Ligand code: KG4
């Protein structure tokens with residue numbers, strides 16, 4: 001079964017063709033970083049306009065690389081939520097047109113659920129139930145995952161996402177956008193103990209995160225240190241604070257759920273320090289870790305097509321009136337789990 005997956009939820013235009021929810025035949029991602037860089041963050045109006053410019057070429061390339069024609073597709077899956085509304089509607093319009101013209105079923109996919117599924121896409125042997133940390137520029141969420149379509153949110157950020165914290169600190173230092181890769185490169189030969197940064201909510205009983213205070217603390221240190229600030233040590237210290245909190249809460253969830261596996265997905269999963277420490281902790285606990293390759297970890301169409309397959313099998317079809325939704329409708333925290341922590 002060949003599914004086309006389209007994701008235009010934020011600033012990447014992506015189309016992919018995936019067979020049977022598992023074999024990625026193509027996964028084309030067109031980044032918009034060069035258009036948002038000067039603003040230090042994603043500008044929604046620019047993002048939607050760039051999607052309009054790119055979508056047809058990205059779609060064509062995805063089909064070409066997969067060696068499949070539009071008529072050979074068995075369905076079209078598209079992200080409908082959450083995301084920037086002006087961005088979402090571009091992908092949805094493309095998906096609807098294609099599905100309508102070629103009489104294919106249209107499937108709507110929750111972008112966050114698809115990020116979770118990317119762990120399984122990268123490692124088909126990954127057992128259920130497992131814990132998934134989805135950590136990106138827009139989200140920092142821990143899920144308990146019972147199946148491709150069955151998951152429960154255990155914790156989320158109460159303010160900024162972890163990727164946003166990286167981006168904001170990099171912006172503060174005038175280093176460019178996106179800040180995560182820049183800071184992690186600088187951090188590679190820095191001393192993570194040099195500057196003292198807070199570990200927000202590290203000891204709180206729940207599995208929620210808070211990263212907005214980190215930016216304020218970073219600004220204070222930057223002002224105090226002035227010219228003396230060592231960028232490598234500073235980047236390493238910021239990175240350490242973020243990674244420590246992310247992993248502490250994630251592994252508390254692993255423990256509480258007695259999970260045998262862990263997925264870390266989303267753009268921040270590219271962080272080498274996060275990957276190394278997550279692997280060490282997983283090995284120590286004897287659990288399986290799936291951190292998908294970057295092409296499946298950041299925003300991509302393959303995870304949408306992958307999860308779309310399971311939705312299609314479950315009989316789900318989107319209406320032609322399908323529209324984008326900026327917020328997710330997958331919330332509702334696992335209240336029962338709070339007691340177990
Ligand atoms: O999933 P993603 O591509 O899409 C958005 O959420 O927009 O994630 C992008 C985020 C950005 O905040 C970026 O700074 C962060 O992921 N990121 C990283 C690294 N690479 C990307 N954060 C920390 N370390 C990295 N190496």
Ligand code: ZN
Nearest residue numbers: 115136298299
């Ligand atoms: Zn995403």
